[in-house]
Amino acid sequence: MLNLGPHEFGPGALVIMAIVNRTPDSFYDRGATFAFDKALERVASVVADGAEIVDIGGVKAAPGDEVDAAEEIRRTVDFVAAVRERHPQLIISVDTWRHEVGRAVCEVGADILNDAWGGHDPRLAEVAAEFDAAIVCTHAGGVEPRTRPHRIWYDDVMADVLERTVGLAERAAQLGVDPSRIMIDPGHDFGKNTWHSLEVTRRLTEMVDTGWPVLVSLSNKDFVGEALDLPLEQRLLGTLSATAVCAWQGAQVFRAHNVAETRQVLDMVAAIRGSTPPRRAVRGLA
Amino acid sequence: MIIAAASAPNPPLLLPGMTGAPVAEVEQLRTACLAAIGRLLSAKPDVVVVVGGLRDAESAPPLSLAVARALLAEAGYAAAVREVTVAVTATAAECVSAGREIAADGAAIGLLVMADGSARRTLKAPGYLDERALPFDDNLQALLSNSDWAGVLELDTALAAQLLVAGRAPWQVAAGALAHTDLQATVHYAEGPFGVWYPVVSYAGPHAEKLVDETLTDVLHASEVDVERPTA
Numbered sequence: 001m002l003n004l005g006p007h008e009f010g011p012g013a014l015v016i017m018a019i020v021n022r023t024p025d026s027f028y029d030r031g032a033t034f035a036f037d038k039a040l041e042r043v044a045s046v047v048a049d050g051a052e053i054v055d056i057g058g059v060k061a062a063p064g065d066e067v068d069a070a071e072e073i074r075r076t077v078d079f080v081a082a083v084r085e086r087h088p089q090l091i092i093s094v095d096t097w098r099h100e101v102g103r104a105v106c107e108v109g110a111d112i113l114n115d116a117w118g119g120h121d122p123r124l125a126e127v128a129a130e131f132d133a134a135i136v137c138t139h140a141g142g143v144e145p146r147t148r149p150h151r152i153w154y155d156d157v158m159a160d161v162l163e164r165t166v167g168l169a170e171r172a173a174q175l176g177v178d179p180s181r182i183m184i185d186p187g188h189d190f191g192k193n194t195w196h197s198l199e200v201t202r203r204l205t206e207m208v209d210t211g212w213p214v215l216v217s218l219s220n221k222d223f224v225g226e227a228l229d230l231p232l233e234q235r236l237l238g239t240l241s242a243t244a245v246c247a248w249q250g251a252q253v254f255r256a257h258n259v260a261e262t263r264q265v266l267d268m269v270a271a272i273r274g275s276t277p278p279r280r281a282v283r284g285l286a
Numbered sequence: 287m288i289i290a291a292a293s294a295p296n297p298p299l300l301l302p303g304m305t306g307a308p309v310a311e312v313e314q315l316r317t318a319c320l321a322a323i324g325r326l327l328s329a330k331p332d333v334v335v336v337v338g339g340l341r342d343a344e345s346a347p348p349l350s351l352a353v354a355r356a357l358l359a360e361a362g363y364a365a366a367v368r369e370v371t372v373a374v375t376a377t378a379a380e381c382v383s384a385g386r387e388i389a390a391d392g393a394a395i396g397l398l399v400m401a402d403g404s405a406r407r408t409l410k411a412p413g414y415l416d417e418r419a420l421p422f423d424d425n426l427q428a429l430l431s432n433s434d435w436a437g438v439l440e441l442d443t444a445l446a447a448q449l450l451v452a453g454r455a456p457w458q459v460a461a462g463a464l465a466h467t468d469l470q471a472t473v474h475y476a477e478g479p480f481g482v483w484y485p486v487v488s489y490a491g492p493h494a495e496k497l498v499d500e501t502l503t504d505v506l507h508a509s510e511v512d513v514e515r516p517t518a
Contacts, residue, residue, distance in 0.1 A: 278306030285298040285305070286405070286412055286480035 002213040002252060003180040004053065004134050005091040005111035009213075012275040014247055014266040017053035017093060017114075017255040018046035019219065022075040026060045028220050028232065028257050036079060043083050047090060050263035055114055055255055056080060056105075057095035061190075063146050069100045077104045084109035093136075097145050099123035106131035112181075114138075114255075116190065116217070117145040119168045129176035136183045136215055137168035139200075141191020149191050157196045158203045161186050162210065169212050183253060185215040189222050197223035201242055208250030217255035218242045219262075240265045248273070288388075288395045288467055289491065290329035291460065292322040293430065295402035295453070295484035296338065296353035302360075311479040315486070316360070318475030322488040323361045323398065325472065329490060331396030333366040334358065335388055337459045338400040339452055340371040350400040350456070358398070375447075376455045378439050385462020399460040401453025403483025411481025413450040422449050423483040426457075430487050431471045435461035468492060 002009040009015055020042050024031040033039040043054050058075035059067045067075075076094055083092055093112035094105040097120045102113045106127060113128050115121075118140030128135040139161040141152055154160050165184035173179045184207060186200040200207075201223075207214045218224065224238035225231065236258055243254055243262055247269040256262040270276035298304050299312045300319065326334070336358075338350025347355070351369050358367065372384055388395065403426055404419035405412045411419075422445065429437040438461040446454035469489035476485045 277303065280309050281304065281306040282299060282309060282312070282480060284412075286482045 001180050002183070003178065006089065007052065007091060009252065011252075012270070012273070013252060014270055015053065015253045016046075016051040016259055016262055016266070017055045017215070017253055018043075018049075018051035018259045019255060019257050020046070020054045020056050021060075022056060022058050022079055023060045025064050026057070027062060036082070039079060040082060040086070043087065043090075046259045047087060049259035051256075051259045053091040053093050053112065053253070054083065055093040055095050055112075056083070056110075058101070059096070059146070061116065061146065063148065069098050072096065072098065072101050073104045076101065077108055080105045080110050081108040093134075097121050097124065099127050102127040102133075103130075106133050112136065115168075116140070116185070116187065118142065118164060118187065118190070119171075120145050125168070125172040125175050125177060128172065128181075132178060132181070134181035134183065135172050135177055136185050137165050137172060137212075138185040138190065139164050139187040141187075143191045149189075149193055152191055152193065152196075154196065157192065157199050158206050161200055162206060165207070166210055166212065182212060183215045184210065184212045185217060188216065188218055192223075194223040194226040197221070198227065201245060204246055204249040204251060213253065214246075214251045215253035215255065216243075216246045216251045218246065219255060219257045236261060244269055287392065288397050288463055288469070289331055290326045291397035291399065291464060291469060291489040292326040293399040293401055293453075293457070293460065293485060293487045293489075294319040294322060294354075294357060295482070295486070296350045296400040297402065297480075297482065297484070298349060298353075299480075300353045301356055315475060315477075315479070315484055316357075318486040319357050320361050322472075322474045322486045323357055323363070325488040325490055326396045326398060327361060327363055329396060330394070332393040333368055333391075334363065334396045334398055335368045335370060335391075336398045336400065337370050337372060337385075337388070337456045337463075339374040339456050341374055341452075354398055354400050370459070372455045372459050374452060374455050376458075378441075378443065378458050381455050381458035382439060382462030382465075385459040385464070388459070389463040389466075397460060397463055397489075399453075399456050401456040401460075401485075403451055403453060403478070403485060405450035405452070405482040407478045407483060408481040411478075413481075416449055418445065419449050419483075422446070422451065423478070423485075426451075426483075427473070427476055427485060430457070430485055431473050433464070433467075433469060433471050433489065435465045464489070 024034045033042045058072040093114045094110045095114040097117040112134040114136045169182045188197045220235040224235045336354040403423040406416035406419040409415045474486040
C-alpha cells in the first residue's frame with residue numbers, strides 16, 4: 001500500500017511523477033520552465049497527460065552555479081503554493097535534500113519530499129514525519145549533493161543500494177514517517193556509472209522484494225545515453241524500454257519528463273500483466 | 287406451447303468482460319439483446335428453451351449456450367431453462383423436426399434462439415467480404431421480421447455455410463417450433479458493426495404490450511458502418 005497526499009495506491013498501481021523544473025539549467029529542459037508561468041503551464045500539461053504526481057525541483061542535480069537554501073526556497077515555495085491552489089487533488093513532490101526547503105514547501109502543501117541525494121541532510125526525514133508527508137529514500141552511494149560519480153566502485157552495487165535505501169526507509173519510519181508514505185529509489189546515475197545503473201535496473205526485483213514501494217527515475221539519463229550511445233534528445237525510446245523493464249519487475253512510481261509516452265508504456269505493461277483489461281478487445285471475438 | 291420468443295446473436299463479445307473495457311458498439315448490442323429477452327420474459331413463460339448452434343468439436347458449454355446463459359443472467363432470469371443444441375451443419379429437415387419436438391411440450395415456453403447472420407459483410411469482416419452476404423442478410427431480415435418461417439426453411443444451406451451464417455440451423459429449429467404460432471416480430475437491432483450481422487428480434491402474441499423503447503429508435507436509425515479497428 002502506498003499513500004501519497006490524499007490518494008491511495010494498491011500494489012499493482014503504476015504512478016507517474018512528472019518532472020517540473022524551476023531551474024535555468026537542468027539537463028533535459030535547459031530552463032524551459034524556469035519562468036513561473038511556464039512551469040504552471042507544464043504542470044497543467046503533465047496532469048492532462050496522465051501524471052498523478054509533479055516533482056518540483058529548484059536545483060539541478062549536476063554541478064553548476066551555487067543555489068543556496070534561500071534561493072531554492074525562492075524558486076519552489078511560491079510555486080508549490082500556486083500549484084496547490086490550482087490543483088487541489090494533485091500530489092506535489094519537491095526534489096530537495098535540504099530540510100529547510102522541505103519545511104517551507106510542506107507548509108504550503110507539498111505531499112512528498114524527494115530526497116534524491118540519499119539522506120545527506122538527516123533532518124529532512126524529520127520534516128516529513130512532522131508534516132505527515134511522504135519521503136523518497138534514494139541511493140546515491142554516499143556522495144555529496146551535486147557531484148558527479150568519479151571512480152566509484154562497489155563490491156555489489158545492489159547490496160549497497162539495498163542496505164542504504166532500506167536503512168533510510170527504516171530510519172524514516174522510526175522518526176515517525178507513515179510507513180505507507182515511504183518509497184525507495186535505486187538512484188540511477190547517482191553515485192553510479194552506467195554499468196551500475198544497468199545492473200540495478202536488471203536486479204530491481206531485489207528492491208521490490210523488500211516490500212517498500214519502489215520509485216525509479218530513469219528519464220533521459222546518461223545510462224540510457226551510454227547504453228545506446230545517443231545524445232540527450234534521442235533517449236526517449238531507451239528510457240521507455242527501461243521503464244517497461246522496471247514496471248514489469250514491480251516498480252510503482254516513475255519519475256519522467258515524457259509523461260504521455262510513459263503513461264502509454266505503463267498502461268501496456270498493466271495490460272500484459274493482466275492487472276488492467278484491454279481498452280477494446282474485439283479482434284477475433286465478433 | 288410457445289408463448290414468446292427472441293432471437294439474439296452469440297459473438298464471444300457478449301460474454302462478460304470479454305471486450306476488456308466496455309466497447310460502445312457491443313454495449314448497444316447487449317442493450318438490444320436484453321430488451322428482446324426482457325420482452326420474452328414479460329410473457330411469463332414456465333421455461334425458457336434455448337436453441338444454440340453446436341460447432342464441430344466444441345467444448346462445453348458451447349459458445350451459443352454460454353452467451354445465452356450470460357444474457358439470461360444479465361436479464362435477471364434465474365428460473366427454469368432447457369438448453370437444446372443443434373449442429374450448425376444439420377439439415378433443414380433435422381432442424382424442423384427438432385423444432386416441432388420443442389413446441390410439442392405442453393408447458394408455456396419462451397424460445398430463445400442464438401443465431402447470427404453472415405460474417406462476410408465487409409472487407410474487415412472475419413471471413414472477408416463476400417458480395418452475396420448483404421443480400422442474404424437482407425432476405426433474412428425480411429423473413430425474421432415477417433415471421434416467415436416457411437421462408438426460413440427454404441434458406442440455401444450451402445450458401446449460408448459459404449457466407450459463414452452461424453445462425454442458419456438454429457433459425458430453422460425456430461422455424462419448426464414457431465410454424466403454427468401467430469407471434470409478431472419486433473426488430474430491436476439489425477447491424478453488423480464488426481462485419482458480422484447481429485439481428486435481435488423478439489416475438490410476442492398479438493395481445494402483448496406494444497413495445498415502446500426509445501433506445502430502439504436510436505438503434506434502428508444508427509447507420510451501419512464497419513468500425514472494426516485495423517489489425518495486424
